[in-house]
Amino acid sequence: MVEEMPSQYDPAAAQARWYPQWVERGYFGADAGSDKPPFCIVLPPPNITGRLHMGHALNHTIQDILIRRKRMQGYEALWVPGTDHAGIATQVVVERALREEGIDRREMGREAFVERVWAWKERFGGEIVEQVKALGASCDWSRERFTMDEGLSQAVRVAFVRLYEAGLIYRGERLVNWCPTDHTGLSDSEVEHEDVDGELVTFKYPLADGSGDIEVATTRLETMLGDTGIAVNPKDERYASWVGKTVRHPFDDREIPIVADESVDMEFGTGAVKVTPAHDPNDWEIAERTGLPHINIFDANATLNDEVPQEFSGLERYVARERVREALAEKGLIVAEERPYRHAVGHCYRCRSEVEPWIAGKQWFVAVDELKGPAREAVKDGRIRFTPPRWARAYDTWMEGLRDWNISRQLWWGHRIPVWYCPEQHETPATQDPTACAECGSTDIVQDEDVLDTWFSSQLWPFSTLGWPEATQDLKSFYPTSVMVTAYDIIYLWVARMIMSGLFLVDGDETRTGDTIPFEQVVIHGIVRDEHGRKMSKSLGNVIDPLDMIERYGADALRFSLARMASPDQQNLPQSEASIEAGRNFANKLWNAARLVLRSGGVPELPPAEHRSVLERWLLSRHQACVDAVNDALDADEYAEASQALYRFVWSEFCDWGLELAKGRLYEGTDEEKAATANTFAWALERTLRLLHPVMPFVTEEIWQRFGRGDSIVVAAWPESAPELADEDAEREFGAVQDIVTDIRQLQAGIPTELSKNVTLAEDLRPAAEPWLSEVQRLTGAEVAFAQLEGVRVDVRISDGTDVGPILRRLEKKLAEVDGKLGRKRAKLANEGFLAKALPEVIAKEQRSVDELDEEAGRIRAQLGRLGG
């Protein structure tokens, strides 16, 4: 068995060996009929267009840690995987591919195009799934779903119809956020505002009666072609007499009225605003209130249409801006131009084009007013818990200001809106394709051309994946789900909507009893950045590809590095290749520790307490501390803390001190000693493997198998606290030995190696050191003797003429440091306020500390004296 263990761990081999077996043996499959308590996570579905990036890797690692631990703790653990059809993103990708073949989607027609996207999905949509598997994610692949598969599409229809019937979905003609590149409307959440260096141009409209001019300002000059009014604040005395008059449009002679509206800020600019109802959301609202008409001046490409004077018609929006400027200047109407003028401009979250407020025909909206109350309440009253909790407030603030949600998308790829219209324009929403109008019975009906926002189906994910609207056993057993793990950037886009729809829709489901929140906890993690905190992007060339890292360092190395930085308080998580390398080194360290233990014949059996040596008792005590640290950290969702505790225990304690001191017994001890030590180390190691398994599943399985404990570590029991292993006496005794070894090493470090082989220890140390003499000698490479030493603990025989300068300097520096501390602490102990108010144990601790420092200072002085300093 030992021969099978080369000195370097091979992650690729372990990954290839174990993942398929885990799946095949059904470890990841959950049983809805189980008696075990349920624990369920649904995976935030990656887009089918995607390739796994570090954000996914982090997100999936956290979930796998949670799920694997719960599975080991005896829960019926279910992790539901799946993918998202990602409407715009996917349509754009396929369109681009078609364009490269010289095909325009409009030429091929809707049906053929959609077929083409499906074909593309079949071919590439599976790639991301393979990548999730490569990471080691323990998802139940038998339950894998896709937002456009049959069941989920039915869920979308049922959701739509139920909301419609409740009056929470309506159709209306409104201004929408239009992407002129992707040719679709967007919800407010899909628009990202970015500051740009633009311009603020002030120009004047002459009053129609020739009595003067009114000045207005704009950052988008071209929109003045669609102006249908000028608004001033009704309280603004400067303009009181102007309201009701008209101005003359300089290019087409239209007369447009001056109106009063309270939304106008008197302080800004001239206090008069041009109103372009068809191309600005505020102006739209002003027009609604004041009855101004709207003129749509753009076509779908944001190019000027025929509603504008011919000289401008056909111009692209930015060109038009310049032409309008020139034309106004010619007429002497430009008053001022401020440039650069920094202001926010909305961009499409997919293609970065500037979004155009535009009337895109009738659109469907979700009315949120009734939905948001219960959704806010569920978080406020703690039924849904955010980790870290501060995100609950961000959620609530956002919910408070939430406005109706535009769900119509002028795309072909997605769930087609399940509403049919007859020639009378009656609406027939239906979960099954209807054959006639529900209102007038006409059989001449056509389905709405638009599809639904991708997020409309995503919001159903926690229950649609479990079978909703069918009353499935999965839904009964696993809903509400336990935890939703996601990055903070989609709390609004996604998390909030899942809560609203879960509460409303699942509640409306007569098969449900109990709470209908979609999840009990939301774990929010940060966003992965590069090692300098910058966003990873192709253009910066700082992208670290997780698959590349898995290939070069192993999935465990990547997972460990991610877990180690996943502190929930941190919004930006910097990642470097070096940290992944550190993860690989850690896996290798563990591997080699196991090699030594296994080579020594260790089997994971604990000798009876009375037969344990101090070394063994020390190891078990430290191991117990590690178990507690890991459990406490994981219970608090502190993955970084848990990983750190494991790293420290394995490397610094188990290996650097434990195994190093065990070598004597392992190599040269009696058979009983050898067996007791090897078995104790094997026992602690085997338990540590289980603790580490959720973070590093592959290397732990690979080693665990060699202990021959059963079928798989995946289904092994989780190590819970064993307080009886804590052993203060052993830690104290062992600590004394550590101190002696460290003292010797420090002394040796300043001396040429060949001169540091003969070490003398003070007689005082004999009781502590003698039982460990061979270990101390092994660790220091020195011959150790005892003698009466004046004031010092350790001495080393050096010949005359050896340069002791470096040692002296170090000792002097150390002395200064110790004296400094000593001074501060003595002052503290002399302080009456401290003595009066500090806790007694704090005072006692300070006193002990002073005693120790005092002794240390004495030793250093003595040492300096001996060396002639």
Add this chain to the structure above:
RNA sequence: GGGCGCGUAGCUCAGCGGGAGAGCGCUCGCCUCACACGCGAGAGGUCGCAGGUUCAAAUCCUGCCGCGCCCACCA
């Protein structure tokens, strides 16, 4: 204009009321029979700045400076 997060060793971060820590990098010494993806020893920090609370502040409070993010209809 509001809100949130962050400023601690060269880099990336942990610590969040009583002795300044880790990883990487750097220096020195070691191919010591688990591991050079390793072992040992070091150098390196007025804990952003200024006040305040406290016997005691990197840690709590206030203000300021700097960086990042989110939200908001100021044309």
